[in-house]
Amino acid sequence: MPRIFFPGAILLALASHSIAGETGDNWPHWRGPGANGHAPKAEPPLNWDEKTNIKWKAPLPGKGSSTPIVWGDQVFVVTAIETDRVADSAELPKVEPQLERKTIAPKNYYQFVVMSFDRGTGKLRWKAVAAEKVPHEGHHASHSYAAGSPTTDGQFLYVSFGSFGAFCYDLNGKLQWQRDLGRLSTRLGWGEAVTGKRAVNQNLLIYSTTPPAHSPGDSCAPGAGENHRRTGRRTRGRAGRRDGASPPDTDPCRGVS
Numbered sequence: 001m002p003r004i005f006f007p008g009a010i011l012l013a014l015a016s017h018s019i020a021g022e023t024g025d026n027w028p029h030w031r032g033p034g035a036n037g038h039a040p041k042a043e044p045p046l047n048w049d050e051k052t053n054i055k056w057k058a059p060l061p062g063k064g065s066s067t068p069i070v071w072g073d074q075v076f077v078v079t080a081i082e083t084d085r086v087a088d089s090a091e092l093p094k095v096e097p098q099l100e101r102k103t104i105a106p107k108n109y110y111q112f113v114v115m116s117f118d119r120g121t122g123k124l125r126w127k128a129v130a131a132e133k134v135p136h137e138g139h140h141a142s143h144s145y146a147a148g149s150p151t152t153d154g155q156f157l158y159v160s161f162g163s164f165g166a167f168c169y170d171l172n173g174k175l176q177w178q179r180d181l182g183r184l185s186t187r188l189g190w191g192e193a194v195t196g197k198r199a200v201n202q203n204l205l206i207y208s209t210t211p212p213a214h215s216p217g218d219s220c221a222p223g224a225g226e227n228h229r230r231t232g233r234r235t236r237g238r239a240g241r242r243d244g245a246s247p248p249d250t251d252p253c254r255g256v257s
Contacts, residue, residue, distance in 0.1 A: 027070040029151035056122030062113065064146035071152045074125060074171060075117040078159055080145035083132070085109040093136035093183075102188045103138025110135060110145055112161040116173060126173035131164045136183060139192075147192060151205075158205055162192035168205075 031037045045053040062081030069076050086107055093105065111132050116125040135145055148160040156176060157169045163183045168176040184192050 026072065026154075027068075028153070029069055030067055030149035058117055058122040058124065060115070062111070062146070063144040065142070065144040066147050066149040069150050069152060070119060071154055071171070073119045075119050076150050076152065076157055077115045077117065078146045078148070078150055078161070079113050079115065080161075081111040081113055082106070083109045083111060087134045091134060093134060095136075096185055099185055100188060101137060103140070105137050106135055109133065112146065112164050114150070114157070114159050114167070114169065114173075116171075128169060128173050128175065130159060130161060130167045130178070133164050136163065137186065145192075 025041055026033065027039065029035070032039055034040070048054065060077065060079055062079040064077065064079040066078055087109060092107065095105070109132050112130045114128045114130055116127075117123065118125055139145060139147075145164075146161065148162060150157055150159045152158065152171070155171070157171060158166070159169070160166045160181075166179045166181055168178070170176060186192055
């Protein structure tokens with residue numbers, strides 16, 4: 001299925017369900033409350049376009065190809081904004097010449113931004129610049145530098161920009177912790193999409209990545225962002241895959257404490 005890419009605006013279709021705190025009434029991470037793309041309590045309109053059955057529309061700076069998530073009366077969105085600041089030669093990331101690429105890395109700094117909108121009105125509630133860095137590779141034309149969907153447990157918001165850091169905010173936009181999980185190199189330089197998964201019963205936040213060779217999947221303790229475990233994976237089926245996408249096509253291989 002092709003990915004729908006909205007570089008300019010976020011749209012919220014009218015739905016008849018009310019705002020509530022139960023998981024089933026929210027969309028807390030990629031593919032929804034059951035991680036299957038199904039919204040069990042939703043009654044969305046069967047027809048909608050730019051003017052029909054749209055409750056509100058809000059402009060979005062930059063580009064993002066992740067899914068927005070919803071908790072209570074907030075809609076959370078991530079985006080990457082190209083700035084006018086050009087890096088000098090000493091600031092540019094080092095290129096890995098052994099990797100085949102079909103994209104060109106930019107020379108401008110990008111801001112990696114988290115935004116919260118009011119679910120009822122579309123008004124911006126808060127905005128946080130998580131990082132400002134120069135990407136080390138380009139991305140596919142249908143992709144972006146903000147492709148990893150955020151996730152929430154209703155208390156904290158967890159955001160991953162892949163090579164540019166993992167971040168935890170409270171739902172009012174206050175930064176709780178941040179982590180650098182290392183640089184990823186993606187297949188043909190087509191871009192990353194590292195989405196966190198909250199394992200509630202184990203109090204873990206899991207990030208799954210597949211950079212070169214036997215790749216690590218990191219799990220963090222959500223409250224403090226401390227590294228809990230890094231597990232290696234053996235990539236299956238796709239020779240030469242150096243992907244920063246999540247979830248990957250992998251087999252568990254070994255655990256490293």
